[in-house]
Amino acid sequence: MTRISRWHLAARLAVACSGLALAALAVHRFAATPALATPPVTPVLANVVAAEGAYGKIKGRLVWGGSTAPTPKPLDVNKDTNVCGKGGALLDRKLVVDSKTNGVKWGLAYIVNPKGTNPGAVEALLKKEPKVQLDQKYCEYVPYVVGMNEGQSLLLKSSDAVNHNVHLNAFTNEAFNVILPPNGEMTKKLVAERRPMSMTCDIHPWMQSYIMVYNHPFFAVTDADGSFEIDGVPAGPQKLVLWQPAVGYVTPGAGSGQAVTVVAGKTVDAGEIKLDPAKVK
Numbered sequence: 001m002t003r004i005s006r007w008h009l010a011a012r013l014a015v016a017c018s019g020l021a022l023a024a025l026a027v028h029r030f031a032a033t034p035a036l037a038t039p040p041v042t043p044v045l046a047n048v049v050a051a052e053g054a055y056g057k058i059k060g061r062l063v064w065g066g067s068t069a070p071t072p073k074p075l076d077v078n079k080d081t082n083v084c085g086k087g088g089a090l091l092d093r094k095l096v097v098d099s100k101t102n103g104v105k106w107g108l109a110y111i112v113n114p115k116g117t118n119p120g121a122v123e124a125l126l127k128k129e130p131k132v133q134l135d136q137k138y139c140e141y142v143p144y145v146v147g148m149n150e151g152q153s154l155l156l157k158s159s160d161a162v163n164h165n166v167h168l169n170a171f172t173n174e175a176f177n178v179i180l181p182p183n184g185e186m187t188k189k190l191v192a193e194r195r196p197m198s199m200t201c202d203i204h205p206w207m208q209s210y211i212m213v214y215n216h217p218f219f220a221v222t223d224a225d226g227s228f229e230i231d232g233v234p235a236g237p238q239k240l241v242l243w244q245p246a247v248g249y250v251t252p253g254a255g256s257g258q259a260v261t262v263v264a265g266k267t268v269d270a271g272e273i274k275l276d277p278a279k280v281k
Contacts, residue, residue: 055232056262060270062107062226066277069097075206080162084139093144095246103226104275106145107244110219112257116234121217131155136164141209147219150192157185167200235264247279
């Protein structure tokens with residue numbers, strides 16, 4: 001082969017190799033470039049949108065089912081009368097019915113065995129109220145009915161100038177009976193219970209309150225007109241329970257409840273839930 005022909009062959013090979021390299025580079029660049037029509041979704045934003053649409057609210061009213069609202073009876077206050085009842089006549093709070101609206105106060109409304117969780121609601125509840133207070137004032141427990149999450153602490157205190165004893169009748173929790181001196185206080189940690197517990201004072205036997213501890217944030221205590229609202233409930237089918245001291249379970253038993261379907265981002269009205277007078281104990 002002559003010197004010139006060898007030079008031409010080398011030149012042709014160089015051109016061919018450079019062409020292959022350029023083609024490979026073009027393929028690589030095309031494969032690495034994302035499609036402009038489908039920009040990437042920000043994961044954080046997607047999670048926020050999902051969370052906002054995952055929960056709803058339940059509202060309703062607990063009402064007296066009879067034609068005439070009962071009148072609370074005075075309690076037999078026969079000890080330490082210089083303190084007990086000093087703020088006014090003490091009345092039996094087991095069944096408090098508003099004569100104008102027939103609303104029943106001091107009922108517990110809650111979701112039993114909730115389907116789904118809401119960690120944000122729990123965090124907000126614990127931040128807002130790390131301790132739930134149960135006071136003893138004028139020989140009366142204030143408030144009468146307490147709903148709390150097991151992450152909260154129970155602050156037991158006395159605003160009275162006489163001795164009291166806090167006697168908890170529990171089921172899952174360990175029962176206790178402790179003297180609380182004048183203007184004294186103590187803190188207790190409780191775990192979730194399957195039903196409300198009673199708190200009494202053996203020194204003043206008319207004193208009583210009820211405490212329910214939950215492992216979730218989906219609960220409320222009915223107002224003077226019987227109304228309640230439970231916010232941040234996971235969307236989907238749930239079971240709503242209404243419990244009241246004078247009758248126990250207003251809705252079907254502890255684990256059954258009343259079926260309610262929670263709609264994401266909306267308020268579901270459970271309506272008026274009637275307390276049957278025939279069930280009053």
